[in-house]
Amino acid sequence: MLKIKHLSKVFNGKHLKVLDDISFQVGPSEIVIVTGPSGCGKTTLLRIISGNITHFEGAINTSFSKTGFVFQEDRLLEWKTVFENVCLVAQDGNKERAMELLREVGLGGFESYHPKDLSGGMRQRCAIARALFYGSDILLLDEPFRSLDHKLRQEMLKLVNEIKTEEKTAVLFVTHDIDEALKLADKIIVLTKRPARVAGEFTISTDTKRRNLDSCTFQKLKEKIISLLEE
Template sequence: MAATGHTVAAMSGLRVAVTAKQFGTAPVLADIAFELAAGERAALIGPSGIGKTTLLSLIAGLDSAFGGQITRPPGALAMVFQTPRLLPWRTLAQNITLAHPACTPGRARALLDAVGLAAAADLHPEKASLGMQRRAAMARALAVAPSLILMDEPLVSLDAASSARVQAVMVDVLDRSGATCLIATHDHGQALAVADRLLELGGSPARLVSDRRLPLSRQARGDPRARADLQARWFPAPS
């Protein structure tokens, strides 16, 4: 029988200590431990299928079958999934109001305006592009005034232009929220644009193989050239 892990509220940031996670008899995660200070942003990187989504699910409390303990900050948690998960029979604005009982229609429209979707508030998801839907999902995350935001490959399946636009919105959303954030991505460029630290998973079962703090301030990371230089040094292209 799988062990049941504990997820409790912390005084400030996020504390993760996962000793074991398995599916059936197959071990998936082992000996993963790290802490994020309040307001800190980290990117969980590693190849597709390594276990990033699984770890986010444990942190979110969606799966309690693991060994160890996860301590979350007090307050609301918001999760941005790989798919936007908008209700198709509701408008974008209505999807936002459903996130929290205190989110009024006016508040929902203000949040959509913050992600550049003021003119799309009354559209249904099927009438919005994938990039617009992803921005709406980020606005919905802000509706709960989260202390912790988890993002699972939030730019997947977007073309380069849409990805750049949504990434800029994502950074702005995090700046506005001041929340602690953990984003799972296999895209090194995206990780460098968003995060203060890079937490890399590797091996089988997946373990934390590196924990690197970016040498650039958040303001400096806004310069694409600075990010490209750091990416070339940290993740050189295969020769």
């Protein structure tokens, strides 16, 4: 369980407040999606949770042992193979796990390829496998599929859902795409413009395979989220 309590963040000697009294939680094997206006502090929020930013107000309590971070850019090392990117510091006993993860994310048979030989979607699959390799029980995803076309995005959303089920991994996912959030999330957190506060929190209990975004229920939810984003 990840519990964020009254989290606030100020930059530039207290002249720029980015986050203001943010509170929510992420449960085991839960997908929580954060959305909000551009520049409201979503990436800053993830960087605080990951430990990349250490000075803030409020509290972060977690029972998750390891956190994986997948960025907007895949950050693969171009001179390393796919396999080497996944397990940069692997010992012999870890190699089987690396191969298992590559198969799980659809990269079985590509372990000897270099990043330049991969499509955008394949590169992000490799980045996700790398995050999982270190035993992450929560993944932080910062719009990692933003540059992919619609078909690839749908494939990657399916992959994230499969990871939640098969790896029992919690996911905290930042996106601007409301349909993406409605398709994938167990919970949606809507932030205001900067300084960001929680404008709304919505829990979705419908199984992802049974969700119809054209239904009255989901259309009303989408309208609520859009309304909050436009305030």
